Every structure is written in C-alpha cells, then in structure tokens.
Amino acid sequence: MKIPKTSNRFCPKCGKHTAVKISLVSSGHVRGSLKRGGKARMKMRGLGVGKGNHGKYSRKPVGQWKKKVKTTKKTNLMYTCKVCGKSTIQKQGMRVGKVVIEEKGASK
Ligand SMILES: [Zn+2]
Numbered sequence: 001m002k003i004p005k006t007s008n009r010f011c012p013k014c015g016k017h018t019a020v021k022i023s024l025v026s027s028g029h030v031r032g033s034l035k036r037g038g039k040a041r042m043k044m045r046g047l048g049v050g051k052g053n054h055g056k057y058s059r060k061p062v063g064q065w066k067k068k069v070k071t072t073k074k075t076n077l078m079y080t081c082k083v084c085g086k087s088t089i090q091k092q093g094m095r096v097g098k099v100v101i102e103e104k105g106a107s108k
Pocket residue numbers: 011012013014015018081082083084085086
C-alpha cells in the first residue's frame with residue numbers, strides 16, 4: 001500500500017488541521033513485560049525453578065510455526081505535526097502486506 005509522505009490531519013496540540021509528516025515506526029513489542037503466565041513472571045514467583053517435574057512449567061514452549069497464521073501485518077504510522085512538532089501515533093492499523101511511503105502528489 002502506498003502512503004503519502006505528508007498529509008493534513010488534526011493535531012490535538014494545535015487544535016486544528018495542520019500538515020503532518022508521516023513515518024513508519026516498528027510495531028513495538030513491550031520489552032521485559034511481566035505478563036500473566038509469562039516465563040519471566042513465573043520465575044519471579046518461584047514457579048518452574050529448581051529440580052523435578054513442575055507440570056506445565058516443565059514443558060517446552062509452543063513453536064513459532066504453530067502460532068503463525070497471518071501473512072500480513074498491521075501498519076503503525078507516526079504523524080509528526082509540522083507546526084508544533086508533536087507526534088501522534090495511528091490508533092488503528094490497517095492490515096497490509098507492504099507499506100511504501102511516497103512523495104506527496106502520488107495517489108494512495
Ligand atoms: Zn501541532
């Protein structure tokens with residue numbers, strides 16, 4: 001999908017529509033998060049450490065091949081206001097195979 005480099009969008013800081021610069025940012029997984037059932041969290045709670053069988057904590061994790069279903073990824077765009085310089089992130093990404101950011105004037 002082709003996306004223009006600049007566009008006019010609402011800026012929450014300026015309170016009106018301004019020219020914004022569009023850039024692609026990585027989807028950003030949370031690093032070192034202690035989610036429920038996560039390996040790091042379970043270790044902190046004393047589960048799955050030490051000797052012997054610990055049931056589900058002793059089992060191998062499910063391979064990536066088993067989880068992989070979707071062939072496309074959601075876009076994660078960043079809009080930087082050209083007036084105040086504040087950046088806002090895209091709220092809901094679109095599922096596309098490939099993102100190409102083009103110069104202004106090119107169609108979507
Ligand atoms: Zn602004």
